[in-house]
Amino acid sequence: MKKIFLIAGEESGDIHASNMIRQLRKLADFSLYGTGGNRLKELGQEQFFNISDMTIIGFNEVISKLPFILKMFSLLKRKLLEIKPDLVLLVDYPGFNLRFADFAKRNGFKVAYYIAPQVWAWHYSRIYKMRRTIDRLYCILPFEEELFKKEGINAVYVGNPIIDNIKLKIESLESFYEIFGLCKDKRTIGLLPGSRRKEVEGNIEIFYNASYLLKDRFNFIMAQADSVKDEWFGALPEHIKVAKGYNYDIMKYSDILWCCSGTATLEAAYLGTPPIIIYRVPYFTEIIGRYFLRLKRIGLPNIILNKTIFPELINKDFNPESLVRWTKIILDQMDIYNRELSAINNFFVGKDPSLTVAQDLHKNFF
Incomplete structure (x- = not known):
């Protein structure tokens, strides 16, 4: 059975990842490890950290949570090497996930990234690390595919997950x-x-x-x-x-x-x-x-x-x-x-x- 090591670090990541994993379960059998919320846990993910502890807003919170972030990074690296997954699947959460992608790739793992980091908005230099570390990048905005492909990244536009979330309660x-x-x-x-x-x-x-x-x-x-x-x-x-x-x-x-x-x-x-x-x-x-x-x-x-x-x-x-x-x-x-x-x-x-x-x-x- 294949093994997937998935890192989602926020509520939105748990939502988008669980919607996608639910579809992937229809196509293949696999065991799921990593971090996420209750939705991913219900789909069988063995979780080492929950998003309730991982959500970080603003520079001040990064500083105050730095010991936790370092501890989380260390444990997840260790778990990755123990589990030896067939795929590392990273969902949004770019500040952490791009660093983890670098570690995973240097240790020989295949890396896919869902919800491309918005380097076109700021921190464009990240794109060079992405080129080295990401095997497949899934873009949710229509102009992103061309932008990343021009930089040598294997990217594809898949549509936007807002479509999964929009549900009307009133019919007219x-x-x-x-x-x-x-x-x-x-x-x-x-x-x-x-x-x-x-x-x-x-x-x-x-x-x-x-x-x-x-x-x-x-x-x-x-x-x-x-x-x-x-x-x-x-x-x-x-x-x-x-x-x-x-x-x-x-x-x-x-x-x-x-x-x-x-x-x-x-x-x-x-x-x-x-x-x-x-x-x-x-x-x-x-x-x-x-x-x-x-x-x-x-x-x-x-x-x-x-x-x-x-x-x-x-x-x-x-x-x-x-x-x-x-x-x-x-x-x-x-x-x-x-x-x-x-x-x-x-x-x-x-x-x-x-x-x-x-x-x-x-x-x-x-």
Whole structure:
């Protein structure tokens, strides 16, 4: 029986890896080792570390967790040499996984990497290590395959795993309006303030102030991520409804979205609703980011299209007046935005990344 040593270090990695492993189980028998969350554990992974201990956010947390990181790296190297897997499969988590790929390759193991590190955004020098250490790289953004192939990396675009995650609970626009008690004579603005406390608390005040300027003409409904606590919303205006567990329905059935930068902006575009992309960071972080980042744009839909179609309101540009102005512009020119949304959808529709990666792994490593 084949053996796979898989490292996933975050919740999203556990989700994407488990979806793919479930497909691979249909094609081959194998034993599974490494790190992950409950989803991978349920699929039979022998886990040496759980993602609950592995998630690291920001430079400060890297420093505080450095002893744990070193201990984890040491133990996983030892386990790798003991188990001698047929394949080392790394899922996202680039800060750790690219170092582990280097160790695995130097010790003669085959290495596949699912969800290519975003070296096109920053730290491009990593690409040279990737060329030496990765046998097969699975890309989830359409432009990445060509970029990595030009650098001599065996890369393939497989589609984006957001498709696996998007599940609608409401079957129609009419039902959406009825369930949440929205006025049928008004258009709807969906609010996605983020999933972390600092994001939410930093964004909602501007959301609220902008909503007061439009409340007579629009419905407002705010998506509450599972990780978000009610008190983070502060004094919620009466005209804004809040829905927990309906993020994708809000994305789908709203006319426009005020959306914190991240994967949600791409999910919104895939579902056919234009996002106004907002992002707030401390001033010092903004200065550092502008120095190191290799990007002209931060929104994934704009990065994919290679042009700034959907407005990006960052720091001082993120204010109630800009939100209101861009809301009116987009809704007045929906024909233009619908064409761009269709172009984004075409990159992903009909692709099944979990199945594609599983089939490719089976073909190349089994």
